[in-house]
Each structure stands twice: as structure tokens, then as C-alpha cells.
Amino acid sequence: MNTTTTRRSGFARLLRAEWTKFRTVRGWVLAMAGAALITVLLGLLSASGSHTSCDGACPAVPVGPGGEAVEDKFYFVHRPLNGDGSITVRVTSMTGQKRLPDSTPGSRRVASGVVPWAKAGVMIKESMKQGSTYAAVMVTGAHGVRMQHDFTQDVAGRPGGVSQRSPRWLRLTRSGADLTGYESTDGRQWSQVGTAHLAGLPDAVQIGLFAASPGDLTVTPGDFGGSSAASRFAAATAVFDQVSLRGSAADGAWRPDDVGVTLNPDGSPHHPGGFKESGDTYTVTGVGDIAPLSDGQQIENTLTGVLAGLIVVIVVAVMFITTEYRRGLIRTTLLAGPRRGRTLVAKALAIGAVTFVIGLVAATAAVTLGKAILVANGNYVLPVAPFTEPRVIVGTAVLLGAAAVLALAVGTLFRRSVAAVITAIVLIVVPYILATASVLPAGAAQWLMRLTPAAGFAIQQSIPAYAHVLGNYTPSGGYYPLAPWAGLAVLCGYAALTLGLAVFQLRRRDA
């Protein structure tokens, strides 16, 4: 009895059979195409709803050496340095002021105090250009001594603040492209804080004293969950003395610069910093921050349609197995593939792969077109590292694929469409909505994004949260508690676990 055979392993045959099953039901194919379409259209709709306009051209946002948008705004008292050298100072005081809400309009109220990440110290910077590479050793408002470089890097030194009675000595040395930061409590005993390698640092750099203060951030829990954040102007003032320079630094006067200061319409600086020199004592006041910037459109804002697409995917993936139960077709399936575990895994792989491809197409279109629309509408889209955008797009496709596998497994366990669809939505979609829709306190929202399959959405976060930048890092703001791949791993773990459970049940049950 001869039949045409092809050389394929049993599993590949099952996989092909499941693909044939999928593509021969027009409703499923159309629904999946619809999922892609709705993902793209909703994303573009939300992108086209965002408009930004500036008086004239919007100011260019500086970009750091790592490619990220940065805020590079501080008061810098500097002079040129050629080649190797070092700067050593004593910081004897750090004070500041924060603006309070106006109680009577027009009269400005301020209170004294420093914000936690107010910073002042010594810096070596490539040039006066905003976003250029730098390294700095500094005292901070509430986080002790730090060494930071290139906006995103931060190393902790000793804790504690500075005062007249307990000053801090800071030193930054340059040897080629390698910079080393030191601190001391007495000017004799030095300990290293950290090192930085600044690739491409030119021979001629700027060296000097700086001060900066990010705004005073207040996060208020909302009446119905969620939170709102407000940032008010703050300034930091540091007093330096015992300044000594080594190396071929230019002699003569220090040059004060209010780097990146905002100008009022009349040309005067808005919230200016300042510099006073009295004998060997230098007083520097700075406003602003030297840190990555998170104000702007994130590329994942173009993926708001994924949630709607996900619901369609869940329905199709559930139906892919539950209709077999409803019609008794599952028996035919198990006759063709009596090794049930392999058969179900083939089915899961088929629907997962279909969804992945659909998701990849949809996410690519949504991000590419959405970004173009955002930019055309005058919005600033935060730049990301070269591999971040592919990660967001491919990750979104994996997210959808894993969700499809999870839904299929739930469908196998329940054998009924409605119960399975509801369960899958409750597992993936509902936690995401609860966590991001400002209905829960931030803590609860973060736990949902850690523990439920919705953790997978972390793969879409393109702008990381930085420990050295105070922000309202909540899921509703697009900041998830787990790292992107860790979050996706949680979702994939759920999918694998549920599929394992479904295989166990399928093996145990009579068909």
C-alpha cells in the first residue's frame, strides 16, 4: 500500500497540520489580520492626537554620548585643561532653595532646603557643548558623595552631607581617557569613589567646579488611585575652597558659564545660577540637572493599540482549541497525533508563531508610522539606543505570541470558549489596565506588573528608570518594576507553565 511520503519528522508534520488548520478557517485568518490592523490604527490614532508647538522652532534637545536625550543644565566655573591633570577642592557647605506654590498670585514664595539629588562638585567635560561627555565627583543633597559620568552612570561614595564642621574634599584626576574620582574627610586620607572611561575624550577639555539642582518633585496620590507629580524650581548653592589644579591648566581667571540656561522672551536668563569669588573661596549656585531626560514622547506610545489587538489574539487562540472540543474534532486531532504532549505543543507553536509574525508586522508599522506622525506633529520623540527600538518591536511580537500560547493552554484546560477567554483576559489584560490606568496605588500597580503575566509589557519600556534621577516611576507613567527581558520572561514563564498543565490534563483525560 503505497502513499506519497515526505521526509519530515513527526513533530514537523504536526506543526504543518496545525498551520493548515489555522489557515483554512477564514474567520481566524481575518481576525488575526484585524488584530494587526486594530493595533496599527489605534496606535496611529493616539499618535496623531499628540501635538506640540513652540514659539518658533522647538529648541534642540541635547543627546548624551549613549544616544539618549539628556538634560545638561548647570552652572560651571571652568578653565581649559590640556592633557592629564587633576582638580582638588574642599566643599564646606551646600544649601538651596525651593519654590513653594504661590499663595497670593504674583508674589513668589521660596523655602530653603536642598532636594535629594542637588549636586555640586568638580567636573571634567569634553566641551561646553550640551550633551558632551563628562565625569564628575560631587556631594549631593541626600545621597552622599557620588561619582557620575555620561549622564546615565552613577557610583555611590560615602553617605552624608557637608557642613562647615564636616567638610568634604573631592578630587578628580585625568589620565588620558580615564578619570578617577576620590573623596576625603580631612584632605589627607583619600579613598577612591569610582573611575570612568570617556571614549574619545580629546586632549583639550574643560575642568572646574559646578552646581546643579533638579526641580523639587512632589508626588501626590490621586483620590481614586494613581498619582500625580509636580516639579517646582529649586536651586543649590555650594561653597568651595582650597581649590588646587595640577597639569597644564590655563592660568588666569575662571570662566563662569550658566550651561543650558533658559532665556526669557526679553533675553534675560530664567532662573539664573551664579558665581561669587572672594579670596580663595568660590560660591557656585546652579539650577537644572545633569541627567537623562524623560520628558518627551516614548516610542512605545505608538503601541497603545496592542491591548486591543491582544484581546483579539486571545479570542482566536482560545477558539483554536475550544472549537475542536465543541465539535469533537479533538478526537480526530488526537488520532492523527496520539502523542498528546507533542500534538498540543505543535498547536501552541503554530498559533504562537502566527501571532508573532502578525505582531511583528503590526508593531513595526505602528512604531515606524507612529513615530513619523508624532514628529510631524511637532512632538519630541525621545531617542533610544540602537537596539532598543528593535527590542520594543520584536518584544511586542513575542509578548503577543506568548499571550496566544497562554490563551491556547487556558482553552485546553477549560475546553470552553467563554470561560477560557475571560480567564485569559483576567490574567493578562486586566492586570495591565489596572496597573496603568491610575486606579491603584503605585505600590499595588507595581506588584501587578511583577507577578502577573502582564509583566511582559515591560518589554515595551524604551526609557529606563534611573536610580539617580528622581521621577514618578509608576506603571501608569510607562515605567515597570521589572527589566524589559525579565518582565517578558515572567509572561513566557506563565505561558510555559500553563501549557505544561494543559499537556498534563490532556494526557490524563479521556478524549
Place this chain on the structure above:
Amino acid sequence: MRATIEVAGLCKRFGQTMALDGMSFTVEPGQVTGFVGPNGAGKSTTMRVILGLDAADEGTALVGGRPYPGLRDPLRHVGALLDAAALQPSRTGRNHLLWLAHSQGLGARRVDEVIERVGLGSAAGRRAGGFSLGMRQRLGIAAALLGDPPVLLLDEPSNGLDPEGIVWMRGFLRGLAAQGRAVLVSSHLMSELEDTADHLVVVGRGRVVADTSVAGLIAAASTGRVALRTTAPSQAMAALAHAGAVVAATGRDTLTVTGLEGEHVVAVLNRSAVPFSEVSAHRATLEEAYMELTRDAVEFRAAGQEAAR
């Protein structure tokens, strides 16, 4: 692979009910084996156990000497039609066969072959949801034939077929057996199998009550019964009783004689000068034989249960 089905000592309990209670039989190649018994006798459950869909509590079921789940590309070894309605309604008949073919490493050409073979023709391109029961049965047969298997299991294949379809099915099954395949066909109506099956496995209450050839079953049920028509029934009864027969009056001038062959009955009546107009061997129908067997099985079971108490 040897084209056989071997079932030995299958037991399966659904809650309080023993669905299978020591079911044992063998299906040989080259003939159609009828698997017959009243509804609920365990035919479908046995078939599902043979096909690895249900697990038996005890016993073994082997196809060609191997358990079904151990078969590589199982549809090339065993073809089965369990439930012709088990179709995705929005998928065409042809595509239904296509995914099954792909699962066994077969191509579209084989699909078109079996479509032709069962006479589905261009209807195969329509959505299966719109198929009549007869078309579904043909599609189910096509699916069973897809892998050109040496063993076939068909659960009530004539269900819902029109008389023409029943005749077609009968010829089809006989043709498959003639090719040397083992064909097991279940039915709850003996009449359906009368002209189809060579061999019968009669089941009742989860066990085999008869495992015999069709001819043997009829012979056993007909043995030693002679119908007699006479104008002198009382004379005839006396003469035949004297010769050792058991005689029962079945009408005003008809008798049934048990215990004597037909020619002996004639000889006795001639010797005693009893007039008679007709002597015939009483031939039981398969239906009668089957009714008798399954009734016995039911009674036996009831008695057994009482004894066990």
C-alpha cells in the same frame, strides 16, 4: 504490520457503571467483522480504547500487535470513522482532509484521490458545515482511507445514510476487506450487517456474548426446528412425541417440531399415515439470533448481579 485488532480483557468503569467488563476479541484481516450490540453495550468505548482516545482500567488493545499511541504516522496503519459530525463547519471538506494528510506526511494529491474514491467530487470544496449527513459520512470514510491503512474501524457508518448510500457503503466495505484489510464495523442493528459482515462480535453490557461467523450464528439458532402444516395436528403430535420430538402447536394447523431432522419428521408421519401438506426447516433470521443472544446476555447479567448481592 499484521492487519489485526486484538482486544483482551478490557475493563472500564464510568462512576457506578461498568462500561467494559472483560471485553475480548480479535479482528482478522480479509474480512468485515461486525461489532454489534444494543446501544450502551460498550461498542464505542471499545473503539475509543483501541484508538488510544480513552484509557481502559484494565486489559490491552493492540493494533497490528502494537498499542495505537505507539504507532508512527498512525493514520497509515489505522483508519477510523468515529463521529462524522466532528468537523470545523467553516473549513471545506477538502481542507479538512488536507490538514489530516499533512499530519501524516501526505500531500494534496492523496487528498484528491480519496475524495474521488468516496465519490465526494466537487462537493469537497464546500464548507463542511453545509454537508448533509451522507456527505459527512463519505468525508469521514475519505479521512479513514487517507493513509491507505490495513486496519479500519468504523463506528455506525451507515447512520443517516439513504438506502442508496447504505448499499454503496456495503459494497465499499466488502471491497476493502477483499483487499486484505481488517475491517471492524459497529452497529446497533444486526440487519445493517446482515449482508456486509463475514464475522460477528456480538456484545452486551460491556462483554462479548458471541464471537462467530455469520453462517455459524444462523445455523446455531436454526438447529433442529421444523415447521409442519397438517390437517390432523393431534395425530401428528402423538406420533412425533412418540418418536422423541418436542412438538409445539403454533396455529390451528401448524406445529413446530424440535429434536428431529426434517426427513425424520417426514418418515415418522408417513409411517403413521398422518396427512401433512408442508414440512420445512425453520431458518432463523440473523435478527432473531441476535435478539436471542442479547436477551440472554441481559438476563444473564441481571441474574449475575442478583447472585453477587
